[in-house]
Amino acid sequence: MKTTIKVLVCCLLLSACKQQPDSEENNAAKAQNMSLQGDVFGTFYQVTYDSEINYQVALDSLFSVINHAMSTYIDSSDISKVNRNEAVKIDAHFKTVFNTSKTIFNETKGAFDPTIGAVVNAWDFGPEGKIVDLDSLKINELMESVGLDKVSLEGNNLLKPQSTFIDFNAIAKGYGVDVVGEYLESQHIDNYLINIGGELRARGTNVVSGKVWTVGVENPNFSGTQSINKVLFLKDKAMATSGTYRKFKLDADGNRYAHIIDTKTGYPSKTNLLSISVIAENCMIADAYATAFKSMGIENIKTFLETHPELKVFLIFENDKKEFETLSLNGFSEN
Numbered sequence: 001m002k003t004t005i006k007v008l009v010c011c012l013l014l015s016a017c018k019q020q021p022d023s024e025e026n027n028a029a030k031a032q033n034m035s036l037q038g039d040v041f042g043t044f045y046q047v048t049y050d051s052e053i054n055y056q057v058a059l060d061s062l063f064s065v066i067n068h069a070m071s072t073y074i075d076s077s078d079i080s081k082v083n084r085n086e087a088v089k090i091d092a093h094f095k096t097v098f099n100t101s102k103t104i105f106n107e108t109k110g111a112f113d114p115t116i117g118a119v120v121n122a123w124d125f126g127p128e129g130k131i132v133d134l135d136s137l138k139i140n141e142l143m144e145s146v147g148l149d150k151v152s153l154e155g156n157n158l159l160k161p162q163s164t165f166i167d168f169n170a171i172a173k174g175y176g177v178d179v180v181g182e183y184l185e186s187q188h189i190d191n192y193l194i195n196i197g198g199e200l201r202a203r204g205t206n207v208v209s210g211k212v213w214t215v216g217v218e219n220p221n222f223s224g225t226q227s228i229n230k231v232l233f234l235k236d237k238a239m240a241t242s243g244t245y246r247k248f249k250l251d252a253d254g255n256r257y258a259h260i261i262d263t264k265t266g267y268p269s270k271t272n273l274l275s276i277s278v279i280a281e282n283c284m285i286a287d288a289y290a291t292a293f294k295s296m297g298i299e300n301i302k303t304f305l306e307t308h309p310e311l312k313v314f315l316i317f318e319n320d321k322k323e324f325e326t327l328s329l330n331g332f333s334e335n
Contacts, residue, residue, distance in 0.1 A: 031207040041066075041173050042073070043197030049184055050191035050207045062179055069093045070172045072117075082158050083165050089156040097168050097175050097284070098153060104171075104288045105148040108304070112292035113263040115146050117167030120261050123268060139266040146263065174240050174287025177201045181283075193234075194283075198241050201283045202234040217241055219324070220274035220316050229275075229316060229326065232333065238283035242290035243275045260294040269295045272318045276301075279312040279332060286311075298327070305329050 036056050037046045040063045047059065069091050071077045081088040090098075104112045119142045145163040152159045160166070168175075177194050181201045184192050191204030193213045202213040212233040219229040220243055262269050276293045280286040289311060293301050298315060305311060312332040319325050 033206070033208055041071075041176060041196065043173070044195075045197070046193075046195040047180060047184075048193045048206075049189050050204070051187070051189050053187070055184070055187070058183065059180060062183060063176065065091075066093055066172065066176050066179060070097060070168045072167050072169070079166060079168065082160070085162055090153075090158055091156075093175070093179070094158075095153065095156075097171055098151075098158070100175075100284055101168065101171055101288065102148060104285070104292065107308075108289075108292045108296070110147070110149075110263050111296050112170070112288050113146065113148050114166050114168050114170065115148050115151065115164050116261050116263050117169070118142050118163075118165040119146060119266045120167075121165075123261065143266045146266070170242075170291035171284055171288040173197055174199045174238070174283035174285070177238065177283035177287075199238075199283050199287055200234060200240070201238040203236055215239065217275065217277050217314060217316075218243075229324075230314065230333075234279070237279050237281065238286050239277060239279045240283055240286035240290040241275060241277040242287075242294055260291070262295055271295070271297065273298065273315060274318060274324070275314075275316040277314040277332070280310065302329060 031050075033048045034051050034054060035046065035048045036054070036059060037044065039045070047055075049055075067074055067077065069078050070093065072079055072083070074080060078088050078090050078094055082090070101112070101114050105114075119139065122138065122142055145161055145165065147164075150161055150164060151166065158166075173196055177196050177199050178201060180194050180196075181192065181203065184194075185203070191207050192202070193206070193215075194201045200215055202215070205211060206213050212235045215232060215234050216228040217230045217232075218226060218241070260269050260271075261267065271294065273294060276290050278286040278290045278293070280289065293304075293313065296304065298317065301313065301315070305313060309330055311330060313329040314332045315327040315329070317325055317327070
């Protein structure tokens with residue numbers, strides 16, 4: 001489950017968007033942001049930008065188009081039709097996400113794989129659920145359909161094995177953030193912060209404070225309480241955070257297994273990584289890598305980042321004493 005930073009961002013934006021008591025002449029000169037919020041993609045959104053124009057109708061339209069292309073919860077969506085092996089011409093949004101997914105699948109040697117969804121569903125993860133022996137024959141059968149390398153794009157047609165199930169949940173939300181950002185920029189808006197379920201894209205400054213946008217990363221509290229581990233400035237970048245601490249299973253020995261499924265074995269991953277935040281040029285890329293890193297482990301992440309300086313990463317993990325530790329990589333704290 002993706003961690004969210006709604007509490008911190010809400011507090012910052014509420015203080016930024018409302019006028020504070022002041023003299024009449026200062027009130028007239030006060031800069032204000034437009035702030036739109038609601039529900040989308042199974043989570044919340046907050047869009048704050050430097051303009052007096054309300055773009056709610058335009059945002060609703062964008063969200064509708066993205067859902068029609070890639071929501072597995074909508075029976076009539078393009079991806080639902082693809083998964084049912086029905087003939088469908090996919091749109092530009094689907095193509096962009098598919099091509100980026102293919103690139104990151106190759107870069108991570110399959111650690112990021114949108115075709116693992118059927119195996120995830122078979123494990124039926126629930127909060128603090130118990131691991132139940134899933135028939136290994138069933139897992140092996142499901143794994144035969146896993147692998148984005150088995151899926152190809154020819155024009156507007158997606159070709160895949162009959163049993164392959166595609167789910168862009170780990171990248172589409174970040175893509176949605178980018179689509180909103182690109183729309184605002186097309187309207188000549190240079191200062192904005194977009195937050196969809198904790199996935200962020202920031203440009204320019206908060207005109208109310210006159211400073212770079214301030215965001216934060218939550219502590220991975222197993223109790224469900226919310227607190228901030230790290231506050232940082234996000235300038236002309238995007239950030240996505242993925243966590244393993246709210247959805248896991250326990251084995252007979254009390255070991256926690258993340259809801260992330262190992263794309264090589266089809267089994268839940270045992271990991272001490274609790275939260276992974278990634279800063280990148282756009283939110284689609286940050287979103288996908290935040291998911292991929294969950295199953296890679298700290299040492300593999302460090303090695304991977306040696307050849308990917310464009311990615312800045314912040315890890316929260318549990319040490320042998322069950323204490324939280326953090327690690328900033330590629331200058332995350334310097335952003």
